[in-house]
Amino acid sequence: MTETFLDKAYDTTGVDATREMYEKWAESYDSEVSENGYATPKRCAEALRAVTSDLTAPVLDFGCGTGLSGLALSLVGFKTIDGIDLTKSMLDLAAEKGLYRSLLLSDPDAEFLVPKGDYSAIAAIGVIGAGAAPVEVFDLLLGALASGGKFVLSFNDSTLKNPAFEGRITAAIEAGVASLLSEEYGDHLPGINMKSKVYVLEKT
Numbered sequence: 296m297t298e299t300f301l302d303k304a305y306d307t308t309g310v311d312a313t314r315e316m317y318e319k320w321a322e323s324y325d326s327e328v329s330e331n332g333y334a335t336p337k338r339c340a341e342a343l344r345a346v347t348s349d350l351t352a353p354v355l356d357f358g359c360g361t362g363l364s365g366l367a368l369s370l371v372g373f374k375t376i377d378g379i380d381l382t383k384s385m386l387d388l389a390a391e392k393g394l395y396r397s398l399l400l401s402d403p404d405a406e407f408l409v410p411k412g413d414y415s416a417i418a419a420i421g422v423i424g425a426g427a428a429p430v431e432v433f434d435l436l437l438g439a440l441a442s443g444g445k446f447v448l449s450f451n452d453s454t455l456k457n458p459a460f461e462g463r464i465t466a467a468i469e470a471g472v473a474s475l476l477s478e479e480y481g482d483h484l485p486g487i488n489m490k491s492k493v494y495v496l497e498k499t
């Protein structure tokens with residue numbers, strides 16, 4: 296029987312344990328999340344598309360995993376998508392989808408890899424929160440955008456239980472670092488009755 300991971304993913308903490316879990320999950324990730332109706336990538340892609348005029352401008356799919364988020368971005372029309380992820384076996388499967396301009400394996404202990412202003416938009420789809428990247432990644436990604444750059448991200452119900460995550464968005468808006476273009480609560484993984492919030496921010 297194939298091992299399932301959605302039952303344990305949201306309790307995993309720390310970079311090493313997170314990487315280890317996704318290394319084991321990679322092979323069955325697409326089928327497990329698809330069977331549960333994984334809806335957030337399409338919602339994020341459509342929300343970003345709604346505020347984008349130039350579909351050829353480069354988009355960074357941070358925490359691209361096996362490429363389901365890149366696929367959703369590509370399906371709404373984005374033409375130039377780069378991916379970064381912590382987990383090699385997830386990235387290998389993203390490469391097989393053949394839709395990324397470049398793919399990079401990241402090391403959270405090393406210097407942050409995204410040079411400021413290289414991307415007109417950054418996506419962190421199902422990436423920041425419980426069982427994935429820590430809240431500090433929000434500031435790193437927002438900091439990598441030039442003025443006018445767009446940031447689409449999602450927080451699932453497990454992540455929303457910890458007020459520190461949404462608090463980071465509120466703090467950035469209150470500090471004048473970003474403005475909120477849209478926010479929508481909707482389906483994430485209907486098969487396990489989980490929802491998510493999708494936000495689009497614009498860097499000030």
Ligand SMILES: C[S@@+](CC[C@H](N)C(=O)[O-])C[C@H]1O[C@@H](n2cnc3c(N)ncnc32)[C@H](O)[C@@H]1O
Pocket residue numbers: 313314317336357358359360361362363364379380381382385401403419420421422426427428429432
């Ligand atoms: C739930 S998956 C989402 C993958 C993809 N965005 C999607 O929508 O299917 C979370 C991904 O974030 C990656 N990840 C977790 N922490 C990370 C970090 N600190 N930096 C980069 N990637 C990270 C994991 O390796 C995993 O591939």
